[in-house]
Amino acid sequence: MSPEHPNDPHPRLASVDPSVPPSGTGCVECDAAGGWWLHLRRCAHCGHIGCCDDSPGKHATAHAQDTGHPIVRSFEPGESWFWDYVASEFYDSGPELAPPVSHPADQPVPGPAGRVPADWAELLGPS
Known part of the structure; x- marks a missing residue:
């Protein structure tokens, strides 16, 4: 729990705007x-969809740094966790965000279809 919000263990989640839809599907x-x-991440403040830090572009982190929006939610089907860039903390739940809550289930991982190089695993390196 934080001293600023003694009853809220994750005070930055209070700044999330659950009504904002995602910026797209990729x-x-x-x-x-x-x-x-x-993998994709959704800014819980403005809906920006960016790629994860294991992706070549690392655009979700860049968005958080550029905008000061500290909270992202997974944009993967079946995942509902949040990440706080400021606290470097994982939250297994948070506010329900406006739909859709993930990219389309038929969108491949990695994605999107037709743009992923055949040697993508080698390009990303060891995990």
Whole structure:
């Protein structure tokens, strides 16, 4: 629990705007550049969809750094966890966000279809 919010163990979750829809079904910057991603993350403040830190672009983290929006939620089907960049903390739950809550289930991982190089695993390196 934080001293600022003694009854709330995750005070930055209070700054989330659950009414904002996601910006699309893929990473904004990768789509604009014709790139690809491994996993997607959704900014819980403005809905920006960016790629994870295991993706070549690391656009979700860049968005958080550029905007000061500290909370992302997984944008993967079946995942509902949040990450707080400021506290470097994982939250297994948080506010329900406006739909859709993930990219389409038929969108491949990595994705999107047709833009992922055949040697993608080697390009990402050891996990």
